[in-house]
Amino acid sequence: xxxxxxxxxxxxxxxxxxxxxxxxxxxxxxxxxxxxxxxxxxxxxxxxxxxxxxxxxxxxxxxxxxxxxxxxxxxxxxxxxxxxxxxxxxxxxxxxxxxxxxxxxxxxxxxxxxxxxxxxxxxxxxxxxxxxxxxxxxxxxxxxxxxxxxxxxxxxxxxxxxxxxxxxxxxxxxxxxxxxxxxxxxxxxxxxxxxxxxxxxxxxxxxxxxxxxxxxxxxxxxxxxxxxxxxxxxxxxxxxxxxxxxxxxxxxxxxxxxxxxxxxxxxxxxxxxxxxxxxxxxxxxxxxxxxxxxxxxxxxxxxxxxxxxxxxxxxxxxxxxxxxxxxxxxxxxxxxxxxxxxxxxxxxxxxxxxxxxxxxxxxxxxxxxxxxxxxxxx
Ligand SMILES: *Cc1c(COP(=O)(O)O)cnc(C)c1O
Numbered sequence: 011x012x013x014x015x016x017x018x019x020x021x022x023x024x025x026x027x028x029x030x031x032x033x034x035x036x037x038x039x040x041x042x043x044x045x046x047x048x049x050x051x052x053x054x055x056x057x058x059x060x061x062x063x064x065x066x067x068x069x070x071x072x073x074x075x076x077x078x079x080x081x082x083x084x085x086x087x088x089x090x091x092x093x094x095x096x097x098x099x100x101x102x103x104x105x106x107x108x109x110x111x112x113x114x115x116x117x118x119x120x121x122x123x124x125x126x127x128x129x130x131x132x133x134x135x136x137x138x139x140x141x142x143x144x145x146x147x148x149x150x151x152x153x154x155x156x157x158x159x160x161x162x163x164x165x166x167x168x169x170x171x172x173x174x175x176x177x178x179x180x181x182x183x184x185x186x187x188x189x190x191x192x193x194x195x196x197x198x199x200x201x202x203x204x205x206x207x208x209x210x211x212x213x214x215x216x217x218x219x220x221x222x223x224x225x226x227x228x229x230x231x232x233x234x235x236x237x238x239x240x241x242x243x244x245x246x247x248x249x250x251x252x253x254x255x256x257x258x259x260x261x262x263x264x265x266x267x268x269x270x271x272x273x274x275x276x277x278x279x280x281x282x283x284x285x286x287x288x289x290x291x292x293x294x295x296x297x298x299x300x301x302x303x304x305x306x307x308x309x310x311x312x313x314x315x316x317x318x319x320x321x322x323x324x325x326x327x328x329x330x331x332x333x334x335x336x337x338x339x340x341x342x343x344x345x346x347x348x349x350x351x352x353x354x355x356x357x358x359x360x361x362x363x364x365x366x367x368x369x370x371x372x373x374x375x376x377x378x379x380x381x382x383x384x385x386x387x388x
Contacts, residue, residue: 034238065130075097076130079099139280310369321349
């Protein structure tokens with residue numbers, strides 16, 4: 011928390027707006043839309059709900075297909091199934107670790123050939139790194155497929171100076187507890203299409219027709235954000251840029267600490283983009299470092315330091331066992347390689363330098379021991 015959340019919550023209590031509507035919601039939506047550079051925004055109960063609404067608004071239904079990045083958290087793709095549609099997963103590419111335009115092109119060509127284009131493409135900006143938007147947008151325009159940006163992890167990241175989430179037909183953000191700013195739980199749907207966002211508000215509040223007697227002619231959802239939590243969001247948004255700066259510093263500290271070691275590659279930052287560095291992530295060259303991700307995770311866990319492997323690609327999940335997958339090049343799956351060799355390090359914006367040095371020392375111990383082992387065996 012930044013410290014100012016309480017005063018917005020107090021406002022809500024004093025004005026008795028303890029509901030999924032009220033002044034904090036209106037203000038939070040306006041401020042976030044202004045930040046993102048979109049015409050409007052709709053505050054909802056989660057990022058997942060925002061993705062679901064975007065697909066509903068694009069008319070995704072039973073029997074449809076939707077393309078989605080494979081290298082992501084499961085919430086990017088679950089809403090495709092909520093709509094009765096099937097995901098087709100697209101590999102990553104090495105420069106951004108995000109959706110490969112080469113694989114996307116292949117998938118679109120195939121779909122076009124079969125006469126069944128996807129109803130939408132969901133592109134994910136993982137760990138704060140924006141995807142290759144010029145290439146992806148131009149492919150989507152060529153085939154006239156609407157683009158949804160899952161910017162749950164990339165609020166505050168930019169591509170050629172423009173905010174992630176503001177490029178597609180829809181963008182979504184998450185304010186879950188683990189994201190760069192939080193309302194404890196919540197999300198936002200953004201777009202330049204004000205009419206569709208009006209419809210989103212309608213769908214998110216049980217799709218009530220204009221009648222006093224609760225009349226319904228379409229199926230809606232209970233997806234609006236509470237006015238209390240929107241108060242938290244307003245205060246959090248005020249410190250977003252500080253949070254981005256803090257996370258970027260955390261990243262720079264890690265990079266600096268391991269700059270003399272070979273075999274460690276941090277997530278790149280594409281030219282003309284600025285990542286919020288939500289998480290600091292890296293891949294290990296296991297030959298060069300003589301270490302595995304498992305050894306590193308084991309040592310960190312033993313030192314009571316929380317670290318994780320990278321997201322397991324969705325096309326490898328039992329849940330999506332039978333779904334199609336388009337690799338970046340031939341049989342070579344980039345996201346599988348990243349998953350096998352990658353790790354997320356502790357990256358919180360309130361992390362102190364002392365905390366960080368503890369993580370770095372623990373990792374250096376592992377690398378030093380591995381180096382000795384390899385010298386002895388040589
Ligand atoms: C967190 C996250 C979501 C879901 O957001 P919630 O607010 O937790 O529902 C979706 N996609 C990605 C990539 C995420 O990291």
